[in-house]
Amino acid sequence: xxxxxxxxxxxxxxxxxxxxxxxxTFQRTLRIPDDDRQYPLxxxxxxxxxxxxxxxxxxxxxxxxxxxxxxxxMHQAEAMWISFRGDYPMAVTVATGKVNAIxxxxxxxxxxxxxxxxxxxxxxxxxxxFCVEKGVIRQFVAMPLGDGYSVEEQLSRTAExxxxxxxxxxLKAAAYRRLRRKQGDISRRSADDGIWLCQMDxxxxxxxxxxxxxxxxxxxxxxxxxxxMSRCFIxxxxxxxxxxxxxxxxxxxxxxASDYTKAGLPWFEYYNPGAVALPGSDxxxxxxxxxxxxxxxxxxxxxxxxxxxxxxxxxxxxxxxxRVREGRR
Amino acid sequence: MASRRATRPxxxxxxPRSASxxxxxxxxxxxxxxxxxxxxxxxxxxxxxxxxxxPAYLSQVERGNVAPPSEATTRRLAQDLREDPDVLLALAxxxxxxxxxxxxxxxxxxxxxxxxxxxxxxxxxxxxVREVRDGKW
Numbered sequence: 001x002x003x004x005x006x007x008x009x010x011x012x013x014x015x016x017x018x019x020x021x022x023x024x025t026f027q028r029t030l031r032i033p034d035d036d037r038q039y040p041l042x043x044x045x046x047x048x049x050x051x052x053x054x055x056x057x058x059x060x061x062x063x064x065x066x067x068x069x070x071x072x073x074m075h076q077a078e079a080m081w082i083s084f085r086g087d088y089p090m091a092v093t094v095a096t097g098k099v100n101a102i103x104x105x106x107x108x109x110x111x112x113x114x115x116x117x118x119x120x121x122x123x124x125x126x127x128x129x130f131c132v133e134k135g136v137i138r139q140f141v142a143m144p145l146g147d148g149y150s151v152e153e154q155l156s157r158t159a160e161x162x163x164x165x166x167x168x169x170x171l172k173a174a175a176y177r178r179l180r181r182k183q184g185d186i187s188r189r190s191a192d193d194g195i196w197l198c199q200m201d202x203x204x205x206x207x208x209x210x211x212x213x214x215x216x217x218x219x220x221x222x223x224x225x226x227x228x229m230s231r232c233f234i235x236x237x238x239x240x241x242x243x244x245x246x247x248x249x250x251x252x253x254x255x256x257a258s259d260y261t262k263a264g265l266p267w268f269e270y271y272n273p274g275a276v277a278l279p280g281s282d283x284x285x286x287x288x289x290x291x292x293x294x295x296x297x298x299x300x301x302x303x304x305x306x307x308x309x310x311x312x313x314x315x316x317x318x319x320x321x322x323r324v325r326e327g328r329r
Numbered sequence: 330m331a332s333r334r335a336t337r338p339x340x341x342x343x344x345p346r347s348a349s350x351x352x353x354x355x356x357x358x359x360x361x362x363x364x365x366x367x368x369x370x371x372x373x374x375x376x377x378x379x380x381x382x383x384p385a386y387l388s389q390v391e392r393g394n395v396a397p398p399s400e401a402t403t404r405r406l407a408q409d410l411r412e413d414p415d416v417l418l419a420l421a422x423x424x425x426x427x428x429x430x431x432x433x434x435x436x437x438x439x440x441x442x443x444x445x446x447x448x449x450x451x452x453x454x455x456x457x458v459r460e461v462r463d464g465k466w
Contacts, residue, residue, distance in 0.1 A: 002461040009461065018451065054462055068464030098466070161466065233466050 002230050004070060007047040011090070011168040011230045020170040022086035022121060026050070026072060026234070029128075030257040031079035032139055032208035034291035035307045039210050041081075041128065041268040045254050048072045048080065051246060053235060059245055069233035072164075073242040073250045074142035074202055077290070077302055081128040081140065084121040088176060091217070091224050093118045093167040094127055096140070096204035097152020097160070102131045102214055104155055104283030107165060111224060113217065116278055118167075120217050123275055123318070130206050130287070131214045133280035138206035141290050142236055149294075149301065150203030154287045162203040164234040175223035200245075202236035205290050211269065213277035256304040267310045272318035353420040358391040360410050371410075380405040397421030 003010050005023075013020040027044040050070045057065045074080065084092065093100065095107040103117045111118055119127060129137035130151060143149035145162040153159050171179070239250035261267075294301035364371035373391075377384040380402060389395045397403060403421050407414035418425050424432075432439050446454055 002463070003458045004461050005458070014451070052459070052461065066464050067466035068462040070461055165466070231463055232461055233464070 002232050004050055004052060007050050009050060009070065009166075009232060009234075011166075011232075013170040013225070013228050013230070016170045016225050016228050017088065017173040017176055019176075020088045020090075020173075022084060022088070022090045022092070022168055024166065025083045025085075026164075027081045027083050028251060028254050029079050029081055030254060030260050031077065031141060031302075031304075032210055032257055033305050033307045034141075034208040034289050034302055035305065036209060037307060038136060039208060039257075039267070039308075040310055040313050041126070041210065041212060041270060042079070042257070043260070043265065043268065044081070044083065046251075047083075048074065048251065049248070050234070056245055064235055067233045067235070069235060071235050071237055071246070073237050073239045075239045075250075075253055076142060076144060076202070078142050078239075078254065079139050079207060080142065080204075081126055083126055084124065087122055089171040089179065089219065090121045091118045091169045091171075092121060092124075093165075095165040095167075096130075097145075097150055097156065097162050098165060099152050099155050101127070101129075101140075101151075101284075102278065102281065104130075104151070104281040104287070106156065107167075109167065109229065111169065111221070113221060115281070116217055118217070119214055120219070123215050123218065123272060125318075126212070126270070127214070128210055128212050130284045131278065131280050132206070132209070132285045134277050135211060135213045136280060137210050137212045137214070138284070138287075138289060139208050139210055140204045141207035142202045143205040143290060143301070144238065145201040145203040147301075148297070149205035149290050151206060151284070151287055152203050154293075155283060159203070162201045163236050164204060165231065166234070167229060167231040169229050170225050171219060171223055172225045175219060200238045200241040202238055204236070205293075206284070206287055207290055213270075213272070213275070215272065215275040216278055218275070257308050258304065258306055261308045261310060264312060266312045266314045268314050268316055270316045270318070275318070352393075353397045353417070353422075354391045354393040356420055357406065357410065357412075357417070360412060361391075364410065376406075376409055379409050397423070400425060 001012055003012070007025060009024045011022045011024070025047040028046055028048055029044060030042040032039040032042055050072050053060065053064060053069055053071050056071065082094065091111055093107065095101060098107040099105070100107055100117050102119065103115050105117065129139040132138050146159045150159070150162065152161060237245065242248065242250035288296065290301055291305060361371050361373070361376055373387055374384045377387040382398065382402060386395070390398060398406070400418065400423055403417050403423065404414045407417045415425065446457070
């Protein structure tokens with residue numbers, strides 16, 4: 001079951017194990033410069049608000065209501081990362097516009113290991129973007145669906161889905177007990193909807209490059225519970241339409257990477273010495289970043305894109321078992 | 330304080346229990362001391378400074394010599410110690426303003442609901458929480 005608790009999307013599998021829970025938030029952050037340099041991890045600036053899509057069904061396109069899930073507001077060209085919290089191991093498939101963010105292949109329901117198309121929590125506490133190379137991602141950046149920037153449009157050649165999709169599967173209870181023992185702890189829309197949707201529907205496009213590893217699954221295929229799966233469609237709405245749609249004020253515009261760095265605030269690096277990084281996706285490596293795409297269109301889609309020199313980095317070490325902590329600055 | 334850390338989510342499984350004044354103080358002191366082992370910013374003085382109270386007052390609270398602080402201060406303390414505000418408020422024997430408002434709107438119905446859930450297992454309570462509907466996609 002999936003519940004919305006404040007701005008946390010919580011996946012629970014009480015039929016598998018009472019501890020089988022995963023809380024997901026979508027974190028506001030700096031958009032790192034799209035300049036082909038590699039940046040460390042930017043900070044979290046608080047969670048994006050999430051709302052039940054059913055609460056606003058009379059004001060939304062029919063296609064949105066049919067797919068269910070939640071609404072989330074993002075500014076055009078705003079960046080985001082996904083935070084996963086929960087000690088019980090889960091296999092999480094992340095897709096944008098129904099394109100897998102780790103492999104660049106169309107979203108499917110099953111788990112595939114060659115190439116691995118999912119991440120495993122809690123070893124993977126965050127995902128900041130599309131896995132383009134081993135140890136490198138391109139940041140998730142919101143762009144209007146229909147303008148050609150999103151990964152969905154570049155790889156699927158359609159602007160049909162947009163948004164973000166999560167599919168979560170728990171580890172089997174027997175595998176979890178074993179782990180605890182080991183640890184010593186135990187096609188396009190209708191013409192009527194077209195213009196309206198193009199204005200407010202957002203997809204995720206690849207932004208600047210960042211150092212982040214997506215880790216190999218440390219469990220056996222048979223350890224994952226095949227019959228238990230929960231999924232959620234997160235519809236991303238342009239903040240310009242958030243107020244008329246929900247009656248709420250949208251989040252403010254986050255600071256720029258340049259302003260943040262000039263203020264002497266830290267960036268982050270995550271180390272998990274025991275984990276093995278997946279190779280990146282060839283398909284995703286070939287998609288154009290927002291900056292490259294906008295240059296090919298002869299427009300400027302990214303305001304405030306100047307490079308920054310990161311001076312202050314905080315190292316974050318993965319703790320065993322399954323916790324992260326921030327190191328000293 | 331800029332942090333990579335996401336705001337703390339609600340725990341996936343159920344959590345405590347009855348509230349009492351000494352328990353609140355003991356609990357927050359335990360959490361603060363635990364954090365201080367790896368981060369000196371969680372000294373009594375620095376935590377008190379960040380939540381806008383005197384260190385002597387926070388010390389009294391931790392020892393259970395005075396009543397738990399106001400809702401606003403308890404919320405600031407929860408945020409600073411990365412704890413769930415509802416859990417800390419419950420330990421302090423308080424019900425947050427927003428929950429009071431929820432009960433005031435439909436007092437009889439909600440009182441009945443809460444009493445009927447008193448002994449229900451966690452998974453049964455979770456079914457009352459509104460699920461996110463999945464559709465066709």
